[in-house]
Amino acid sequence: xxxxxxxxxxxxxxxxxxxxxxxxxxxxxxxxxxxxxxxxxxxxxxxxxxxxxxxxxxxxxxxxxxxxxxxxxxxxxxxxxxxxxxxxxxxxxxxxxxxxxxxxxxxxxxxxxxxxxxxxxxxxxxxxxxxxxxxxxxxxxxxxxxxxxxxxxxxxxxxxxxxxxxxxxxxxxxxxxxxxxxxxxxxxxxxxxxxxxxxxxxxxxxxxxxxxxxxxxxxxxxxxxxxxxxxxxxxxxxxxxxxxxxxxxxxxxxxxxxxxxxxxxxxxxxxxxxxxxxxxxxxxxxxxxxxxxxxxxxxxxxxxxxxxxxxxxxxxxxxxxxxxxxxxxxxxxxxxxxxxxxxxxxxxxxxxxxxxxxxxxxxxxxxxxxxxxxxxxxxxxxxxxxxxxxxxxxxxxxxxxxxxxxxxxxxxxxxxxxxxxxxxxxxxxxxxxxxxxxxxxxxxxxxxxxxxxxxxxxxxxxxxxxxxxxxxxxxxxxxxxxxxxxxxxxxxxxxxxxxxxxxxxxxxxxxxxxxxxxxxxxxxxxxxxxxxxxxxxxxxxxxxxxxxxxxxxxxxxxxxxxxxxxxxxxxxxxxxxxxxxxxxxxxxxxxxxxxxxxxxxxxxxxxxxxxxx
Numbered sequence: 148x149x150x151x152x153x154x155x156x157x158x159x160x161x162x163x164x165x166x167x168x169x170x171x172x173x174x175x176x177x178x179x180x181x182x183x184x185x186x187x188x189x190x191x192x193x194x195x196x197x198x199x200x201x202x203x204x205x206x207x208x209x210x211x212x213x214x215x216x217x218x219x220x221x222x223x224x225x226x227x228x229x230x231x232x233x234x235x236x237x238x239x240x241x242x243x244x245x246x247x248x249x250x251x252x253x254x255x256x257x258x259x260x261x262x263x264x265x266x267x268x269x270x271x272x273x274x275x276x277x278x279x280x281x282x283x284x285x286x287x288x289x290x291x292x293x294x295x296x297x298x299x300x301x302x303x304x305x306x307x308x309x310x311x312x313x314x315x316x317x318x319x320x321x322x323x324x325x326x327x328x329x330x331x332x333x334x335x336x337x338x339x340x341x342x343x344x345x346x347x348x349x350x351x352x353x354x355x356x357x358x359x360x361x362x363x364x365x366x367x368x369x370x371x372x373x374x375x376x377x378x379x380x381x382x383x384x385x386x387x388x389x390x391x392x393x394x395x396x397x398x399x400x401x402x403x404x405x406x407x408x409x410x411x412x413x414x415x416x417x418x419x420x421x422x423x424x425x426x427x428x429x430x431x432x433x434x435x436x437x438x439x440x441x442x443x444x445x446x447x448x449x450x451x452x453x454x455x456x457x458x459x460x461x462x463x464x465x466x467x468x469x470x471x472x473x474x475x476x477x478x479x480x481x482x483x484x485x486x487x488x489x490x491x492x493x494x495x496x497x498x499x500x501x502x503x504x505x506x507x508x509x510x511x512x513x514x515x516x517x518x519x520x521x522x523x524x525x526x527x528x529x530x531x532x533x534x535x536x537x538x539x540x541x542x543x544x545x546x547x548x549x550x551x552x553x554x555x556x557x558x559x560x561x562x563x564x565x566x567x568x569x570x571x572x573x574x575x576x577x578x579x580x581x582x583x584x585x586x587x588x589x590x591x592x593x594x595x596x597x598x599x600x601x602x603x604x605x606x607x608x609x610x611x612x613x614x615x616x617x618x619x620x621x622x623x624x625x626x627x628x629x630x631x632x633x634x635x636x637x638x639x640x641x642x643x644x645x646x647x648x649x650x651x652x653x654x655x656x657x658x659x660x661x662x663x664x665x666x667x668x669x670x671x672x673x674x675x676x677x678x679x680x681x682x683x684x685x686x687x688x689x690x691x692x693x694x695x696x697x698x699x700x701x702x703x704x705x706x707x708x709x710x711x712x713x714x715x716x717x718x719x720x721x722x723x724x725x726x727x728x729x730x731x732x733x734x735x736x737x738x739x740x741x742x743x744x745x746x747x748x749x750x751x752x753x754x755x756x757x758x759x760x
Contacts, residue, residue: 155189162186163195166202176206197226197235204242208249217246237263237274244281248288256285276306280318292329299325303338316346320359332366339363343383354392360384361405368412373421376409380428396441400451403438406431407458414465431462435471452478464511557583614650616643616657616689620678623658627665634665636674643680646687648757652731657691659724660753664693667751685759686737692752703741732757 166179183199190196200223207216220242227236240259247256260282268275283298299322306312306319319342326335339359346356360383367375388398410431413422442452456479463471561583620640624631631638638661646653661676668674672694679690698706707729732739732755739755746752 155186156192156195159183159186159190159195159199163198163202170202170205170209176202176209180206193226193230194232194235197223197230197232200226201235201238201242204239208242208245213246213249216242220246233266233268233271233274237278241277241281244285248285253285253289257282260285272305273309273312276302276309276312276314276318279305280321283321287325292325296322296325296329313349313351316342316349316351316355316359319345320355323359324362327362327366332369336363336366336370339366352392353387353390356383357387357390357393358401360387361401365405365408368409371412371416371419373413373416373419373425377421377425377428380425395437396444396446399434399437399441400447402434404455406434407438407455407462411458411461411465414462435459435462610649610651611647612650613645613647614653615645616653616680619650619654619657623654623661626658627661630662630665634668634674636665636668636676639675639677641677641679643678644682644687646757647760648735652735656728656731656755657689659728660691663724663753664691664695664751667695668693669695669750682759683756686756687759688754688756690742690752690754692742692747692750694750697744697749697751698741700744703743706741707739728755 162179162183166176166183169176169179180203183202187196187199190199200219204216204220204223207213207219220239224239224243227239230236240263243259244256247253247259260278263278264275264282266275279298279302283295283302286292286295286298299318302318303315303322306315309315319338323335323338323342326332326338339362343356343359343363346352346359360379364376364379364384367373367379393401406429410426410429413426416422438447441447456475460472460475460479462468463475617640620643624638630636657678661678664676665674675694677690677692679692681688707725709723709726729739735757737755737757739753742752742754
């Protein structure tokens with residue numbers, strides 16, 4: 148019986164090793180899981196059980212059964228917490244990271260891993276290197292670049308203390324790649340070189356070494372060190388490019404991305420040492436021909452092409468290749484609406500020209516220079532206008548704020564004058580005092596609204612919050628309850644969303660629109676106000692409609708101007724409320740307008756949009 152158990156145990160261990168090897172090679176695990184499950188009941192070793200359960204978690208995750216994977220991982224963690232085996236504890240934590248990352252639950256990944264930083268790793272410092280690197284990657288996912296680089300450096304520093312650490316090149320490559328993406332090329336370059344040296348020494352992946360060598364060529368071309376580019380081309384690229392680890396179309400993608408950039412830098416700096424020699428080593432037409440072939444087959448996304456287009460267009464322009472320039476221009480117009488970075492699109496716009504591409508180079512150059520001159524003029528005038536607007540706002544704020552004090556004095560002393568006369572004043576004097584106080588109150592009200600107007604936009608991102616619009620409306624209705632009852636008004640509020648915005652701004656917008664609906668109500672019909680909402684693509688659309696006196700077509704734009712009022716002798720107000728609404732909405736990428744008579748013939752309907760994010 149003992150011999151049978153031994154045989155079963157040996158068989159279980161062998162199967163477990165094969166299954167783990169299959170997982171590393173991305174092979175099917177189902178048969179292994181079934182066979183191991185049939186043997187598990189005869190295994191008494193707790194560590195073997197935990198290794199099997201860990202394999203099941205990996206199997207579930209690999210098959211995208213994330214809920215099962217998380218459930219079994221939690222059960223496994225309760226067991227591993229009791230074991231004195233740091234490696235399997237961390238393996239379990241790393242599985243949680245894979246599961247949480249797949250669900251974009253990065254905070255949970257961090258909360259699971261950070262406590263393990265304080266453990267004494269003794270002779271297993273390689274495990275701490277893995278932990279630090281995993282934490283760094285999560286911070287990179289949430290775009291906390293400072294923390295990501297901090298933990299990558301800690302991981303790299305610790306790995307350097309372990310002479311035989313096999314994954315050193317991968318860790319250094321991650322750190323260098325992150326610095327490079329953050330446009331810190333001078334810092335990234337020596338780390339790439341260190342990673343390549345480690346990869347050579349330890350006979351690691353030729354594929355990774357080729358990628359790193361190409362990145363070094365990319366950076367050195369930016370730095371104008373074409374001799375170093377030539378060295379890497381001859382020493383690494385010419386030999387590693389034939390590795391079996393990288394195949395088409397991935398090879399064409401890598402070559403197209405790097406060599407188009409390097410070639411453009413050579414064309415831009417033809418007099419630098421090594422520039423012409425490097426171009427002689429690059430068959431750019433053949434490389435870009437294969438790249439375009441795979442792009443047209445659909446092997447590369449439009450987004451990837453968009454990242455490359457600035458270099459491709461610049462290459463076609465500098466090499467006087469009119470046909471290529473026209474082709475790349477057509478591709479750029481087809482991908483302009485991509486979600487990729489605006490600076491990439493701007494770079495394409497600066498390099499593509501809307502004129503006949505078959506004209507001579509001189510015409511192209513003249514148009515490009517003229518375009519740059521105009522952009523410079525526009526930028527200078529925009530900056531000047533922004534400066535003047537800022538000065539005007541500061542002036543308006545100072546004037547409005549400083550005038551309030553003498554206004555308070557006028558109001559106070561007119562009241563004191565009335566009390567001093569003690570009833571002995573004439574009716575004319577009483578009227579005059581009333582006019583003074585009414586005028587002072589009116590100016591004070593105007594200045595208060597003017598202060599509100601000029602301070603719109605002073606909120607910070609930290610002031611924003613998620614809130615229910617329904618709650619804001621309920622508060623406004625409570626505040627205006629007496630006016631609503633006096634007007635005999637009924638409010639019909641549709642289903643409202645939960646939005647991310649500055650709550651006080653939303654309250655100000657809706658309060659102004661509802662107040663206007665009550666103020667400009669019909670004299671012959673009961674006041675009815677409807678507030679509706681719907682989502683239009685990536686925008687929130689709100690409507691505040693009433694059956695009041697309406698707004699004539701010629702006033703639909705004027706009502707949003709400061710101090711513009713309709714029927715100002717009949718209705719009280721300052722004429723700033725709608726201007727405040729428009730300034731708030733426009734400054735946040737939205738718009739506000741009055742629906743046309745054709746869309747809303749009876750009364751007035753104000754519509755405004757705000758971005759959903």
